[in-house]
Amino acid sequence: MTDILNAFSHITSLLVIPGLAYASQLAFGALGVTLIFGVLRFSNFAHAEGMSLATMFCILITVWLQGASVSIAPLPTALIAMFLAIPLVALVFIGTDRALYKHFRAINAKPEVFMIVSAGIMLISNGVIRVVIGPEGQSFADGERFILTAREFREWTGLTEALVLKTSQLLSIVLALIAGGLLFWFLNRTQMGRSMRAYSDNRNLALLSGVDPNKIVWVTWILVAVLSVMGGVLFGLDKGYRPFVFQQMLLPMFAAAVVGGLGSPVGAVVGSMVVAFSELLLTFAWKKFLAYLLPTGLAPESLMQILATEYKFAISFLILVIVLLIKPTGLFGRATK
Amino acid sequence: MSLIKAEGLVGGYGNVKVLNDCTVEVDRGKIAVIVGPNGAGKSTAMKAVLGLLKLDSGTVTLDGRDITKLPPQDRIRAGMAFVPQTENIFPSMSVFENLQMGALLRKDPIAAAADEIFSLFPILSDKRSQQAGQLSGGQRQQLAVGRALMTRPSVLLLDEPTAGVSPNVMDELFAKITEIAAQGLAVLMVEQNAALALEIADTGFVLVEGANRFTGSGSDLLNDPDTRRSFLGGRP
Numbered sequence: 001m002t003d004i005l006n007a008f009s010h011i012t013s014l015l016v017i018p019g020l021a022y023a024s025q026l027a028f029g030a031l032g033v034t035l036i037f038g039v040l041r042f043s044n045f046a047h048a049e050g051m052s053l054a055t056m057f058c059i060l061i062t063v064w065l066q067g068a069s070v071s072i073a074p075l076p077t078a079l080i081a082m083f084l085a086i087p088l089v090a091l092v093f094i095g096t097d098r099a100l101y102k103h104f105r106a107i108n109a110k111p112e113v114f115m116i117v118s119a120g121i122m123l124i125s126n127g128v129i130r131v132v133i134g135p136e137g138q139s140f141a142d143g144e145r146f147i148l149t150a151r152e153f154r155e156w157t158g159l160t161e162a163l164v165l166k167t168s169q170l171l172s173i174v175l176a177l178i179a180g181g182l183l184f185w186f187l188n189r190t191q192m193g194r195s196m197r198a199y200s201d202n203r204n205l206a207l208l209s210g211v212d213p214n215k216i217v218w219v220t221w222i223l224v225a226v227l228s229v230m231g232g233v234l235f236g237l238d239k240g241y242r243p244f245v246f247q248q249m250l251l252p253m254f255a256a257a258v259v260g261g262l263g264s265p266v267g268a269v270v271g272s273m274v275v276a277f278s279e280l281l282l283t284f285a286w287k288k289f290l291a292y293l294l295p296t297g298l299a300p301e302s303l304m305q306i307l308a309t310e311y312k313f314a315i316s317f318l319i320l321v322i323v324l325l326i327k328p329t330g331l332f333g334r335a336t337k
Numbered sequence: 338m339s340l341i342k343a344e345g346l347v348g349g350y351g352n353v354k355v356l357n358d359c360t361v362e363v364d365r366g367k368i369a370v371i372v373g374p375n376g377a378g379k380s381t382a383m384k385a386v387l388g389l390l391k392l393d394s395g396t397v398t399l400d401g402r403d404i405t406k407l408p409p410q411d412r413i414r415a416g417m418a419f420v421p422q423t424e425n426i427f428p429s430m431s432v433f434e435n436l437q438m439g440a441l442l443r444k445d446p447i448a449a450a451a452d453e454i455f456s457l458f459p460i461l462s463d464k465r466s467q468q469a470g471q472l473s474g475g476q477r478q479q480l481a482v483g484r485a486l487m488t489r490p491s492v493l494l495l496d497e498p499t500a501g502v503s504p505n506v507m508d509e510l511f512a513k514i515t516e517i518a519a520q521g522l523a524v525l526m527v528e529q530n531a532a533l534a535l536e537i538a539d540t541g542f543v544l545v546e547g548a549n550r551f552t553g554s555g556s557d558l559l560n561d562p563d564t565r566r567s568f569l570g571g572r573p
């Protein structure tokens with residue numbers, strides 16, 4: 001019995017909780033990618049860099065707040081900073097849109113053109129981040145690091161395998177649920193959200209119906225700003241902020257959005273779960289888990305890891321290729337077009 | 338005088354002239370049908386009436402008021418409604434949401450307007466929460482017409498409302514369109530099924546190469562041997 005509990009505690013701590021937290025962080029990014037694709041109709045290569053930029057703003061504000069002794073301990077100060085960073089990031093995104101994308105919309109440019117423009121914006125953002133905060137990692141997490149530490153858990157339960165829960169993990173999951181819930185409420189239950197979906201569904205008919213395209217573009221960037229700040233900060237709190245680590249999120253984010261079906265918010269959430277858990281299940285070392293459950297003689301010698309952790313990023317790539325080959329519209333994508 | 342009148346329309350896409358002096362009109366409670374071969378410019382004429390086409394010359398008047406310079410959205414505010422030939426619904430939204438989108442320009446509560454649509458097209462009421470993209474061809478067209486009617490227009494422009502529907506459904510749609518006109522709307526419609534459409538039409542316009550070839554009452558055109566032979570498939 002203890003063995004089963006130990007096995008359970010082991011995978012919950014090292015697989016289930018990290019998986020849910022990572023999926024939540026990914027979902028913020030994938031939702032942004034899918035919104036931009038659905039409404040503005042291009043694949044935003046600058047999305048990861050946008051999240052990094054958003055996190056940078058948040059860190060600067062956090063440092064300023066910490067200096068002014070503002071604190072909401074045991075919660076991290078970055079949570080307040082997030083609310084202050086959102087309007088700033090929204091302004092940056094809308095400003096970028098007005099300076100660049102707007103022109104290409106006006107001349108009815110092809111989606112490929114937008115993609116290239118977004119790649120340019122990615123490079124510019126990269127430079128800006130380098131200049132403002134530098135290439136080094138930043139630690140901005142304060143407050144209580146753990147909700148459940150290994151020692152506490154062992155004392156309570158007497159199990160060998162500790163179930164650890166980090167504040168950043170729980171925050172990621174809870175905030176993703178709240179933000180996701182609000183986003184779906186907005187898209188499905190408000191007139192603005194409906195207009196956005198209509199504009200994404202059939203642009204000409206939406207315009208004929210009286211949808212104001214400028215408003216749609218603005219609201220989209222504001223939503224993307226909210227998602228980018230939250231996703232970036234939670235990822236940073238969980239894994240530590242290194243400005244260019246976000247670039248490695250671009251592929252998993254796109255893989256998640258494509259698995260779910262580009263343009264489908266529900267798909268983005270489901271896709272994030274698929275990508276996050278594929279990465280973790282395939283790179284997880286199952287040795288300990290099996291050792292607890294199997295009879296002593298059968299316990300494996302090797303790590304029982306399907307892929308080495310270094311191949312993590314290949315998994316998103318593989319998922320992307322498989323989906324594009326088998327079902328390019330993804331799980332929730334539009335069947336006809 | 339007709340409620341909506343488009344006179345001497347000349348225009349096209351870029352350098353390509355599509356309309357060469359085309360005139361169409363229809364009054365309250367009447368149905369006018371535009372027929373003609375493929376590529377004659379029927380859809381283009383409809384776009385011109387709604388303001389989606391840059392005209393070189395010609396005028397459009399609504400209830401005596403010159404609206405030639407008015408953008409499409411303002412014409413819709415002024416009481417015009419349009420059902421495009423293709424892509425005339427929001428496929429990933431529910432039937433009811435499609436109707437809600439149709440009423441976007443109206444500020445008053447939409448429940449009454451929606452109820453009217455549901456009593457005109459009962460099938461839409463049954464499927465109100467279903468995704469519009471999953472409807473059958475005939476149901477889609479009903480939804481497209483319903484969506485357009487949500488603004489409670491006085492002029493309804495229909496571009497091939499029976500495209501791709503079965504003969505039974507076609508008869509039913511024509512019956513509904515007659516019903517709509519009987520409520521006092523001016524209906525201007527493009528139709529491929531010329532013979533059937535002219536039967537319910539008060540006026541018919543035969544359009545060839547962007548110009549009016551024949552104009553007359555529905556029955557006149559149906560009984561005229563010339564038009565029969567050339568445009569109605571020569572059926573006896």
Ligand SMILES: Nc1ncnc2c1ncn2[C@@H]1O[C@H](COP(=O)(O)OP(=O)(O)O)[C@@H](O)[C@H]1O
Nearest residue numbers: 350353355373374375376377378379380381382
């Ligand atoms: N958006 C467009 N751009 C350029 N040419 C067009 C466009 N739409 C239609 N045309 C051309 O205008 C002509 C008339 O088309 P249309 O009005 O759709 O004909 P109909 O509805 O009578 O079949 C055709 O030659 C067609 O190729």
Ligand SMILES: [Mg+2]
Nearest residue numbers: 379380381422
């Ligand atoms: Mg046509």
